[in-house]
Amino acid sequence: MSVYLDKGSSVWKVRKVILEHNHELIPREMVHMIRSFQAISGSVKAHMDEMHAYGLPTSKILEVYG
Template identity: 55%
Template sequence: MVLWIEQRAYEFYMQLGKCQEFGVRKGDYGKNENENLIYRRFFCNRAGLRDGKHYARLDRKRMHKPETRTNCEEKLLIYLDRGTFTWKVRKVILDHNHDLTLTCMIHLMPHFCDMLDAVKAHMKSMYRLPTSKILRYMIGIARGYSLLGFT
């Protein structure tokens, strides 16, 4: 049941991220002595900073990847109330220190590109058609590439 609640909280946070145009990621969690989950954190995908030791290396063979982390403070923390054995929200911070993703680009973020099982089954039923025609058909059903929901 705990995993179900954690999954529901993550789905809610992903919907919030999609509506407010920011990427999300799972953060740290805590377990009690019986290995049961007692709290879970979810963050903006730009939370935190890259460790400084990566910048100081002299033996680098490749250039640094572009910096995407901005130490954003946006987060959601849920925890298990031990008295009532119910899950509660401990902290919600909705302030970003970076520009949000454009509405027309939010569907390209990896965690918002999930394909429904019904869509997969529909595509498998058209196995004789070329992939480009299947995709064009799906775009027509969705009424646009940005409304397709997957890439």
């Protein structure tokens, strides 16, 4: 999909839509791997914040929860 801002009317407009996919869709059992489908519970976020406050770098924290 391609969109643009029509500066005259300050409205976003669709320029082009391609309805065919150029790749296979992800299998349902792997959807959890897509970033937009991932969620962090409040307790996990709190634990990650504690580890960060303790001084662990983000890369090491993500090794635990990655």
